[in-house]
Amino acid sequence: MKRKTEEYEVVVCGGGLAGFCAAVASARGGASTVLIHNRPVLGGNSSSEIGVTPHGAAAFHAYARETGIISELLIEERAMNHAEVYENGWTNSVWDLVLYNMAVSTANLTVHLNTNIQEVVLQGEGVSSSWADLLDEVTHQYGYSHRPTCHGNQPATIAEVKALVLNAELELTIRGRMFIDCTGDGLVGDRAGCEWRMGSEGREEFNEPHAPLQPSTDTMGSSIHFRAKDLGYPVTYHAPDWAIKHEDASYFYDQGRLPKEERGGYWWLEIGVPYHTIYDNEDIRHELTRHTLGVWDWIKNRDPVMKDRAKNYALDWIGQVPGKRESRRIIGRYFVTEHDVQNRTVFEDEVAFGGWFVDLHTPGGLLANSSEPCSAGEQEYNTFSEYSVKSYCGPYGIPLRCLMAKDATNLLMAGRNISASHAALGTMRVMGTTALMGQACGTAAAYAVRNKIATAELSHGDAIAAIQQTLLREGCFLPNVRNQDTCDLARLATATSSSDAQVSEAGPHTQGCHAGLAEWRDQPQYHQQQLDSRKGQLIAIGHEGIDVVSVCLTNRSGTPQSVEAAIYAVDHVWDYRVEPGPSLATAMLQVLPGEEQWVDWSVQLDAAQIAEHPQYLRLDLLTNPAVEWLTAGNIEPGMTSYYQIGAEKMRRFANGSTLSVRVMPHQSAYPASMVLSGTTRPHRSTNVWRSDPNQPLPQWLDLSWDSVQAIGLIELTFPGHLLREYHAYAPHYRDPQTPADYSIQCEVDGEWQTVATCTDNYQRRGIHRLPRGIETRKLRITVTRTNGDPSAAINEIRCYTDLQ
Numbered sequence: 001m002k003r004k005t006e007e008y009e010v011v012v013c014g015g016g017l018a019g020f021c022a023a024v025a026s027a028r029g030g031a032s033t034v035l036i037h038n039r040p041v042l043g044g045n046s047s048s049e050i051g052v053t054p055h056g057a058a059a060f061h062a063y064a065r066e067t068g069i070i071s072e073l074l075i076e077e078r079a080m081n082h083a084e085v086y087e088n089g090w091t092n093s094v095w096d097l098v099l100y101n102m103a104v105s106t107a108n109l110t111v112h113l114n115t116n117i118q119e120v121v122l123q124g125e126g127v128s129s130s131w132a133d134l135l136d137e138v139t140h141q142y143g144y145s146h147r148p149t150c151h152g153n154q155p156a157t158i159a160e161v162k163a164l165v166l167n168a169e170l171e172l173t174i175r176g177r178m179f180i181d182c183t184g185d186g187l188v189g190d191r192a193g194c195e196w197r198m199g200s201e202g203r204e205e206f207n208e209p210h211a212p213l214q215p216s217t218d219t220m221g222s223s224i225h226f227r228a229k230d231l232g233y234p235v236t237y238h239a240p241d242w243a244i245k246h247e248d249a250s251y252f253y254d255q256g257r258l259p260k261e262e263r264g265g266y267w268w269l270e271i272g273v274p275y276h277t278i279y280d281n282e283d284i285r286h287e288l289t290r291h292t293l294g295v296w297d298w299i300k301n302r303d304p305v306m307k308d309r310a311k312n313y314a315l316d317w318i319g320q321v322p323g324k325r326e327s328r329r330i331i332g333r334y335f336v337t338e339h340d341v342q343n344r345t346v347f348e349d350e351v352a353f354g355g356w357f358v359d360l361h362t363p364g365g366l367l368a369n370s371s372e373p374c375s376a377g378e379q380e381y382n383t384f385s386e387y388s389v390k391s392y393c394g395p396y397g398i399p400l401r402c403l404m405a406k407d408a409t410n411l412l413m414a415g416r417n418i419s420a421s422h423a424a425l426g427t428m429r430v431m432g433t434t435a436l437m438g439q440a441c442g443t444a445a446a447y448a449v450r451n452k453i454a455t456a457e458l459s460h461g462d463a464i465a466a467i468q469q470t471l472l473r474e475g476c477f478l479p480n481v482r483n484q485d486t487c488d489l490a491r492l493a494t495a496t497s498s499s500d501a502q503v504s505e506a507g508p509h510t511q512g513c514h515a516g517l518a519e520w521r522d523q524p525q526y527h528q529q530q531l532d533s534r535k536g537q538l539i540a541i542g543h544e545g546i547d548v549v550s551v552c553l554t555n556r557s558g559t560p561q562s563v564e565a566a567i568y569a570v571d572h573v574w575d576y577r578v579e580p581g582p583s584l585a586t587a588m589l590q591v592l593p594g595e596e597q598w599v600d601w602s603v604q605l606d607a608a609q610i611a612e613h614p615q616y617l618r619l620d621l622l623t624n625p626a627v628e629w630l631t632a633g634n635i636e637p638g639m640t641s642y643y644q645i646g647a648e649k650m651r652r653f654a655n656g657s658t659l660s661v662r663v664m665p666h667q668s669a670y671p672a673s674m675v676l677s678g679t680t681r682p683h684r685s686t687n688v689w690r691s692d693p694n695q696p697l698p699q700w701l702d703l704s705w706d707s708v709q710a711i712g713l714i715e716l717t718f719p720g721h722l723l724r725e726y727h728a729y730a731p732h733y734r735d736p737q738t739p740a741d742y743s744i745q746c747e748v749d750g751e752w753q754t755v756a757t758c759t760d761n762y763q764r765r766g767i768h769r770l771p772r773g774i775e776t777r778k779l780r781i782t783v784t785r786t787n788g789d790p791s792a793a794i795n796e797i798r799c800y801t802d803l804q
Contacts, residue, residue, distance in 0.1 A: 003171045008034045008110070009449040011161065011176035012442070013117055016044020017054060017431045018415035019182030020099060021069045021438035022445070025474070026180075027109035029446025034174060035109065036163055038116040042099040044184070045323040046431055051091040051225045052323045056432020057355025057395050058725040061574055062640035062656030063682045064355050064395050065722045068476040070435035071764060073098055074726050078733040079762050085727045087265035089225035089317070112165065115172065117183070119162040120191035155456075156192055157409045178445040178455075179411050182438060185278050186328035186417035194407040195331040200422040208338035209390050210358050210423040218363035219422075221272025222281070222322035224288045226296060227264045229316040237300040237315065244294030249304060256371040259299050262310040268372070269295065270325075270365030277327045285322050291366050292318055325361065325416065325429060332419030333459065334401035341427050346480050347399035349459040351440035351471060353479050354433040355394030355574075360426040383526055384533075389646035393427055395574055397479050400459045400467070403441050409454045412445060414438040432726075436476065443470050473798065475680075475717065475765050482678030489711065489799040490676060493703035493779075497672035499692035501791050503540050503636060505662040507552050508596055512634030513737070513789040516730035517723070519655040526643055527654045529554075529628040531563065534644035536620040537659040538573060540636075540686045542668030545607040549619060552660035554595045557626040561591045564622040565601060572684045573616065573640055576650040584609065584617070591627050598662065615669065615685035618642075619661065632658040635723065637690065637737070637793075638669070638682035656723045670793075672701050680717045680795040688719050691783075693790040700782040701794060710775050710801050714744060714756070716766040717796040720787075734762040736788030744768060747778035762787060764795075 008031075012023040015037025023035035045052040054074065057064035065071070081094040103111050160175040181188035186196055201208070202215035239245070246252075252259055257268045269292050275284050296315055299306045338358060339345070362368040373387055382388060402419040405411040413419075414437035416429045428434075444458050444467050457463055468481045485491070519525060539549070555561050566583040585603045610617070621629055631654060641659045642650040653659070670690035679687045691699035720735030734740075744756040756768040779799065783792035 001169050001171055003173070005173040005175065006034065007175045008032045009176065010178045010180065010442070010445045011174055012036065012180045012182060013161065013188050014044070014182035014184060014415065015039070015042045015113070016182060016184065016415060016434070017046055017070060018434040018438035019044070019180070020103070021435045022180045022182055022414055022442035023109055024069050024102060024106050025439040025442030026446045027106045028474070029443055029470070031108065031446040031449045033109050035103065035111045036115050036117060036161070036174065037111070037113050039321070040114050041096040042103060043096060046091065046095065048091045048093050048096050049321045050319055050323040051089045052223070052431070053085060053087055053091065054431040054435070054726060055356060056430055056725060057353065058722070060357060060392065060652060061355045061395055062652050063573055063638070063722045065725065066432040066436050067764065068436065068439050068471070068474055070432060071475060071721060073102065075721050075763055078729045078731070082731050084731055085729065086261065086263055087727065088223070088267055089227040089264040089319070112163070112172065114166040115163045116166060117161050117163045117187060120158060120188055121160045121162065122192060123157040123159045155407050155409045158188070158192055158411055161188065177410065178448055180441045180445055181330065181411060181413040181417060182415045184324055184327060184415050184417060186330045186413065189330035189405050189408070189411060189413060189417065190328060192408050192411060194405045194411070196328045197331065198328050206337045206339065206421060208421060208423040209342070210338055210360055210426065218273050219277050219327060220325035220361040220363060221270040221365035222277060222284050222288070222324045223267065223270045224285065224292060224319040224322055225264060225266070225269060226292050226315060226319070227317040228262060228310070228313040230312050231314050232312055234311050235314040237297060239293050239297035242290060243297060244291045246294055246298040247302065252298070252303070255369060259295065259303060259306050262299070262306060262313050266295070268365070270361060270371065271367060272365050273363040273367070277324055281322060285320060288322060289318065289320070326422070326425060328417055329420060329425065330405050330413050330417050331407070332402045332413070333404045333406050333456070334399050334419060336398070336402045336420040336424045336428070338421060338423040341393045341396045341424055344394065344396040347397050349400040349464045350397035350478050350480055351400045351403070351444070351467060352398040352433065352436035353395050353477065354398060354428050355396065356427045356430045356433065358391040358393055358423060358426040360423065383645050383651060389649055392645065392649065392651055395479055398428070398437065400440060400444060400464065403437055404455045404459065409456070412441040412455060414441045439474070439476060440467070440471060443467055443474070473715070477681055479683070483796070484678065485798070487800055489709050489801065490703055490797050493676070493705050495672035495675055495701060495703055497689060497691065497701045498699045499695045500668060500672065501670045501690035501692050502666040503639070503663055503669045504666040506632035506634055506636045506639070506658045507660045507662070508630045508633055510632055510634045514635060516733050518728045518730065519724070525655060529630055530625050531621055531623055531627050531629055532625045534578065534620060534622050535629055535653060535659065536618045536642040536650060537661050538570070538639045538641065539617045539619055539661065539663060540638050540667060540669035541610055541615055541617055542671070543607050543611060544665045544667060545610055546603055546605045546663060548600050548602050548664040550598045550600045550662040551619070551621065552596055552598050552630045553591050554597070554628040554630060555591045555593050555626060556595070558593050560593065561624055561626050563589045563591055563624045563627050565589050566620045567603060567605070568618045568620065570616050570618045573638070573682050576642065578644055578648055578650055580618070596630065630660045632660045634658065637688060637719065638686035655728070675701065675794050675797045681722050687795060689794050691792040697786070697792060698782050698784040699792040700780050703779045703797060703799070705777050708775050708777050709799070711746070711779065711799050712770055712772065712774070712802055713800040714768045714770065715798040716781065716794060718764050718766070719793045719795055720764055734787040736786060737793050738762055738764065738787050739783045739785070739792060740787045741785040742781060742783045745780040745782065746774055746776040748774070748776055752780065
């Protein structure tokens with residue numbers, strides 16, 4: 001056995017998306033960083049070995065897709081990959097290579113693949129893994145750890161981890177100043193003696209809506225996936241004798257295991273209880289293989305619906321690495337409960353956000369009477385059911401303290417092993433969300449190294465402010481924090497443009513630029529245009545006031561109908577309150593029999609009334625099933641729609657579509673000043689400059705200062721890749737809103753000088769280092785070509801003096 005010792009400032013353990021983003025963020029933050037991963041490819045559950053596609057908040061909320069490092073990766077993968085995203089099992093090696101390329105291209109980052117952590121060593125009288133193993137029987141029985149420490153009442157400090165490089169007979173001792181546990185199973189925290197939980201809290205402990213009456217050690221199960229291929233001719237399948245044999249259609253069609261896709265992708269191929277998600281991992285893998293082959297046998301040979309659809313399909317691939325949903329959760333300096341995610345608690349140390357629903361699978365999976373409760377029996381993803389209404393949550397902020405182990409001075413964690421209850425983990429565990437946690441941890445770790453502080457000092461004061469501003473600068477979004485970077489010179493500038501788009505009309509026949517942007521069919525959608533429930537449409541406003549608002553309706557009843565209408569001011573695009581406050585105007589609209597008729601409402605809201613409110617109003621039409629509110633043919637940027645699902649809760653309508661609406665006078669909702677709003681997506685306003693789509697490109701936007709500025713670095717953020725979840729994006733997709741070709745000019749001695757150009761762009765962020773010595777009072781961004789949208793568009797411009 002060869003032995004080797006390495007030293008780094010930040011040691012990241014686990015190379016799933018949480019660990020990957022943590023390592024890249026740490027290295028970009030200037031810290032020497034190592035990423036240790038026990039598999040041959042990066043990405044964890046998202047890798048081609050397991051094939052779980054990354055989910056996130058945008059599955060349920062318009063404009064809620066995760067940005068930052070995870071966004072860079074997913075945009076690159078879609079631009080490069082020929083494969084359609086159809087859910088679990090599709091992942092090919094293009095995704096693996098996108099991750100690997102970023103890893104090996106990132107300065108300050110070393111990657112050790114096929115490397116398994118064996119031991120954690122603490123400073124002084126540390127807790128070794130051999131000592132920890134003595135408590136395995138106790139923790140297995142009770143599902144939590146309250147470990148006595150060998151270092152008194154003070155938190156431990158991790159000194160090093162010992163790891164074995166598989167197939168190389170090489171043992172590594174890796175020393176570090178900061179450690180980040182992204183192992184999923186909380187391996188580092190466990191071996192360091194940190195307190196942890198596993199299983200479900202009982203209702204009595206926190207009174208969480210989704211908590212069972214009694215606590216248990218049960219966890220959600222693990223899954224493997226399969227992929228099938230259409231050969232164009234009939235193919236037979238004979239399962240091995242050891243595969244599970246299915247004969248009862250109700251097991252699938254009545255118990256939440258709908259086999260609706262012949263290519264594969266079934267999340268419900270899941271086994272947990274009675275197996276232990278950590279110790280019985282190999283038994284789980286074997287049992288999942290037996291069941292998966294049995295499911296394919298059912299589809300091919302006995303399923304009354306699928307056997308004909310699947311007759312030309314052959315089994316192409318089956319995973320052999322179980323993807324875990326839940327195991328240990330390390331106790332941190334804050335413990336997130338379901339109340340935090342449901343009530344959208346505002347944390348001063350907010351560093352990430354989530355918005356998946358409270359998704360708690362039945363612990364037994366395939367061995368239970370039904371799978372995920374939302375999918376089973378009469379629920380069938382009915383968004384109006386009591387269970388669905390109480391499960392819909394977010395977007396909500398995530399505090400840094402729940403990513404900071406309370407029992408260690410230098411340990412952060414990201415992924416499913418964070419400090420949260422079982423119910424809260426149901427929404428926080430998806431990979432889009434865990435990637436944001438990882439970037440937050442890596443950013444915080446690099447800050448701690450630079451400033452020589454322990455984790456306890458990161459969540460308050462100047463430290464958390466600096467971490468939050470760094471996350472925003474690196475492309476992340478925080479619901480309750482905006483750009484306040486004192487080094488950003490653009491915040492001192494005034495923005496003007498060649499032209500501005502306006503909100504005027506979105507009707508059934510207006511056209512947009514969303515080719516290739518689909519609606520992922522596996523998420524519950526509500527496309528019913530009938531007013532069988534209350535519906536609402538956001539209207540982005542300027543400062544013109546509103547004289548008339550019109551809606552395009554159809555009445556096929558043969559008799560005149562009345563529809564009650566109301567207008568409210570809302571806080572932001574995710575304000576799901578049925579009545580967000582007192583109405584600004586109400587009316588009873590009269591709808592004559594006929595199709596596609598515009599019904600006018602003279603609301604007469606003057607500019608002063610509108611100026612008192614944020615830059616979004618919501619127009620609601622109340623229930624009348626005889627009337628249809630028609631969906632617009634285009635999606636007006638930042639103007640999403642809603643429908644009522646419960647007594648006090650609305651929900652996104654039809655994956656972020658715009659309902660037909662017309663506003664007079666036209667609203668200046670996309671002015672140049674939006675690039676200085678401090679937010680890089682639709683939220684409390686549109687937060688995007690868009691040029692007039694009726695004027696040809698090129699179009700430009702200027703920043704002007706009262707005094708000369710020395711500018712060495714310009715950072716741009718563009719729109720795109722936000723409206724819907726990653727699954728909705730087609731192969732080789734490039735968002736039409738994103739500028740493809742643009743240039744940057746500075747005015748020097750009264751003349752424009754081109755200082756940077758970019759061609760064939762499709763990413764959301766553009767970073768440009770200027771020639772030294774540029775001093776100017778005026779900067780211009782000129783967009784000469786987009787990826788399809790007639791409007792040039794920019795979310796944010798930042799300018800800095802230094803080159804860092």
